[in-house]
Amino acid sequence: MFVADIRKEFYDVVVNQRVALLVSSDIDALCACKILQALFHCDQVQYTLVPVTGWQDLGTAFLEHKEQYQYFVLINCGVNVDLLETLQPEEDSIFFICDTHRPVDVVNVYNDTQIKLLIKQDDDLGVPSYDDIFRDDEGEDEDADGGDSGNESDGSSEPSGKRRRFDEGALERRIERQRAKREWEARRREILFDYEQYEYHGTSAAMVMFELAWVMTKDTKDMLWWSIIGLTDQWVHDKITHMKYVTDIATLQRHVSRHNHRNEDEENSLSIDCMRISFEYDLRLALYQHWSLYESICNSCYTSCSFKLWSMNGQKKLQEFLADMGLPLKQVRQKFNSMDMSIKENLREVIEESANKFGMRDIRVQTFGVHFGFKNRFLASDVVHAAASLLENVEKDESATDNFIKALDCLSRSNIERLHLGIDLAKKKLKAIQQTVASCICTNLILSQGPFLYCHLLEGTPDVKLFSKPLALTLLCKYLLKAFVFSTRNKRCKVLPLIMAAPMDVEKGTVIVLGIPPESETSDKKNFFGRAFEKAAESTSSRTLHDHFDTSIIELKMEDRGKFLDALITLLS
Amino acid sequence: MFCEKAVELIRELHRMSDGQLPAFNEDSIRQVLEEMKALYEQNQIPGVLLELIPTIKFRHCCLLRNQRCITAYLYDRLLRIRALRWEYGSVLPTTIRFHMCAEELEWFNQYKKSLATYMRSLGGEEGLDITQDMKPPKSLYIEVRCLKDHGEFEIDDGTVILLKKNSQHFLPRWKCEQLIRQGVLEHVIS
Numbered sequence: 001m002f003v004a005d006i007r008k009e010f011y012d013v014v015v016n017q018r019v020a021l022l023v024s025s026d027i028d029a030l031c032a033c034k035i036l037q038a039l040f041h042c043d044q045v046q047y048t049l050v051p052v053t054g055w056q057d058l059g060t061a062f063l064e065h066k067e068q069y070q071y072f073v074l075i076n077c078g079v080n081v082d083l084l085e086t087l088q089p090e091e092d093s094i095f096f097i098c099d100t101h102r103p104v105d106v107v108n109v110y111n112d113t114q115i116k117l118l119i120k121q122d123d124d125l126g127v128p129s130y131d132d133i134f135r136d137d138e139g140e141d142e143d144a145d146g147g148d149s150g151n152e153s154d155g156s157s158e159p160s161g162k163r164r165r166f167d168e169g170a171l172e173r174r175i176e177r178q179r180a181k182r183e184w185e186a187r188r189r190e191i192l193f194d195y196e197q198y199e200y201h202g203t204s205a206a207m208v209m210f211e212l213a214w215v216m217t218k219d220t221k222d223m224l225w226w227s228i229i230g231l232t233d234q235w236v237h238d239k240i241t242h243m244k245y246v247t248d249i250a251t252l253q254r255h256v257s258r259h260n261h262r263n264e265d266e267e268n269s270l271s272i273d274c275m276r277i278s279f280e281y282d283l284r285l286a287l288y289q290h291w292s293l294y295e296s297i298c299n300s301c302y303t304s305c306s307f308k309l310w311s312m313n314g315q316k317k318l319q320e321f322l323a324d325m326g327l328p329l330k331q332v333r334q335k336f337n338s339m340d341m342s343i344k345e346n347l348r349e350v351i352e353e354s355a356n357k358f359g360m361r362d363i364r365v366q367t368f369g370v371h372f373g374f375k376n377r378f379l380a381s382d383v384v385h386a387a388a389s390l391l392e393n394v395e396k397d398e399s400a401t402d403n404f405i406k407a408l409d410c411l412s413r414s415n416i417e418r419l420h421l422g423i424d425l426a427k428k429k430l431k432a433i434q435q436t437v438a439s440c441i442c443t444n445l446i447l448s449q450g451p452f453l454y455c456h457l458l459e460g461t462p463d464v465k466l467f468s469k470p471l472a473l474t475l476l477c478k479y480l481l482k483a484f485v486f487s488t489r490n491k492r493c494k495v496l497p498l499i500m501a502a503p504m505d506v507e508k509g510t511v512i513v514l515g516i517p518p519e520s521e522t523s524d525k526k527n528f529f530g531r532a533f534e535k536a537a538e539s540t541s542s543r544t545l546h547d548h549f550d551t552s553i554i555e556l557k558m559e560d561r562g563k564f565l566d567a568l569i570t571l572l573s
Numbered sequence: 574m575f576c577e578k579a580v581e582l583i584r585e586l587h588r589m590s591d592g593q594l595p596a597f598n599e600d601s602i603r604q605v606l607e608e609m610k611a612l613y614e615q616n617q618i619p620g621v622l623l624e625l626i627p628t629i630k631f632r633h634c635c636l637l638r639n640q641r642c643i644t645a646y647l648y649d650r651l652l653r654i655r656a657l658r659w660e661y662g663s664v665l666p667t668t669i670r671f672h673m674c675a676e677e678l679e680w681f682n683q684y685k686k687s688l689a690t691y692m693r694s695l696g697g698e699e700g701l702d703i704t705q706d707m708k709p710p711k712s713l714y715i716e717v718r719c720l721k722d723h724g725e726f727e728i729d730d731g732t733v734i735l736l737k738k739n740s741q742h743f744l745p746r747w748k749c750e751q752l753i754r755q756g757v758l759e760h761v762i763s
Contacts, residue, residue, distance in 0.1 A: 018732060037716070040743060044714045048734060049741035068733050401739035405718065414762065 002121045018046040020069040025053045029076035031206035031230035035223045051404035054547035077549045082107040100201045128191045198526035201239040206230025221275045228368045232380035249366045275372045294332045299430040305482045306360045310438035325354045386422030392469035432463035451572035457502040467502040481519045509558045527552045536567035575635040578605045579642030594653050597674040609639045717758040
């Protein structure tokens with residue numbers, strides 16, 4: 001059931017209770033969790049926070065806590081399957097789900113008692129109406145109707161004749177009803193198929209939580225910053241369309257101006273240590289303020305693909321670009337903070353102008369930056385990259401929950417060193433992605449399988465451990481597809497989606513398989529691979545694990561790879 | 574040299590300056606007491622010989638010094654044991670209990686009783702637990718993170734919380750203090 005007034009129906013209900021928070025492992029969920037934690041601290045709501053990485057984790061966590069807690073809040077997990085069926089809770093457990101995954105499972109929508117969805121109803125959902133899917137009169141009794149119609153029929157002199165006519169009439173009506181029922185069921189299947197075919201994402205969970213805070217006028221700049229990071233995470237990992245991103249940025253911009261307007265004054269200017277959030281129309285270069293400009297240009301998806309930096313030609317074009325802007329190589333290669341002030345002053349405009357000449361029209365993007373203390377300036381995308389790298393840190397052999405805690409910590413302002421550590425890891429990750437993309441393109445590792453493109457990362461590839469994690473693999477996939485589209489001459493291949501496989505667990509012999517929709521300017525980011533993977537796995541009885549909350553990411557046994565792919569090809573042709 | 578054993582005892586305590594209680598050094602104390610007995614007996618010679626007066630005085634000083642050292646040792650240990658009550662609560666970990674001798678345990682129990690009687694006499698009917706909140710608390714509830722699997726944990730209103738590694742909880746401060754001292758939970762400051 002959709003919650004109409006999030007404050008009355010969610011917050012006021014849980015404020016006097018103890019709550020279990022089950023949070024999925026992505027940055028948007030972390031941000032939403034931080035906002036909700038801050039609200040709970042204000043009101044002293046006792047809670048327990050449990051990180052979950054997949055359906056199995058969710059099930060285990062639920063089993064462990066179901067005796068002690070009645071109210072569960074699920075963040076970015078649980079809305080796209082029939083939750084009551086999966087978890088089998090008691091009658092009195094109540095679930096509040098704030099999830100960006102769409103489509104929302106119809107059972108979750110129409111359950112009035114146990115499932116409350118913290119999702120705005122106008123959020124582009126297209127849920128089929130109740131009557132189209134559920135039918136109350138399932139157990140229609142045909143015999144009773146036979147008796148019924150008997151009363152309506154005209155009288156006839158002979159009892160046997162009468163009965164025969166009754167039977168005929170009743171039989172006809174029964175056949176008619178059965179036919180109607182079959183038709184209804186066929187239509188229902190079709191409606192459900194259309195509804196559940198494509199997977200996509202809705203409004204950021206962090207933004208929903210921020211709105212809750214705003215409605216209660218308990219919002220702070222920290223919460224606003226976290227909601228900005230949540231939205232930026234959706235954009236960085238390509239979960240929402242550009243239109244939606246711009247619309248949501250406008251919403252947040254109103255909040256930012258409201259917060260800024262309140263504090264800054266001619267006489268009462270804020271201390272330099274206070275947090276200031278500002279709207280920036282900044283460059284699309286990842287981490288450029290914490291790196292050198294040159295490195296950032298080489299390792300950002302947008303610029304690297306536009307220049308085709310894996311080829312010699314591309315390198316030359318990059319040099320031309322830098323020369324066109326009048327930036328000496330020596331300056332551009334050193335740390336951004338140490339660049340000459342004269343260069344840094346108009347950098348964005350200069351780059352934008354030159355980028356237009358080289359065919360990159362969208363090198364600037366609307367985003368927000370934060371600024372506290374003399375040293376600390378971060379753009380939202382910087383924090384997203386840092387947190388994502390910490391969340392999927394493979395350098396030390398730590399468990400997923402350890403990494404979750406570290407990533408959660410780095411979002412607080414008091415843990416700047418952790419954020420810097422995350423930024424360093426992110427730099428390594430971006431470099432690894434760039435090198436892998438370059439090698440894949442140069443060695444033609446991307447094969448066209450007909451209805452989709454396919455790329456398999458072999459075990460010996462450098463940094464392949466990084467890509468056993470979903471977020472990193474998503475970035476790699478997106479980057480690779482974009483690079484491929486720029487580098488290929490084959491017009492047909494440019495509109496194909498991409499499936500990527502990378503080794504996940506060497507001991508168990510599994511690979512992680514991920515599918516993304518085709519690359520296009522006006523892509524609506526709707527992904528049909530979730531259902532496709534399910535069907536292909538079923539038809540070939542491959543050993544797969546659909547554990548991730550995004551149905552387009554699965555784990556597959558290496559040996560079953562061949563038949564799985566064949567099944568997919570047949571399915572999608 | 575006389576009194577060396579006694580000074581050893583003092584040094585032993587001085588080495589553990591952060592309030593830890595080392596094992597009760599029964600042996601050393603016995604040796605010091607024997608030394609004192611020997612000195613005393615040596616001093617009990619019949620008659621007073623004028624030439625021996627400095628020796629007698631010297632032995633007497635040694636006796637006094639030994640006495641001071643032993644009483645200092647015992648007293649310092651008692652102070653540490655008293656601090657343990659404030660740190661660990663009324664049940665001491667077994668490791669620490671092994672380090673105390675029987676009389677010290679007796680003293681500890683008596684101290685516990687006096688403290689309990691005093692606490693009961695404060696604050697109206699139920700008494701007031703003054704060993705809680707040694708520093709003024711900033712909030713009623715604190716956020717804690719679980720560092721190791723501790724199993725189930727019951728709080729005041731009967732509800733049970735499962736303490737699993739890396740889960741975070743927002744719990745009343747007074748329930749968490751014990752576990753924070755034991756190292757099971759970690760206070761998260763954000």
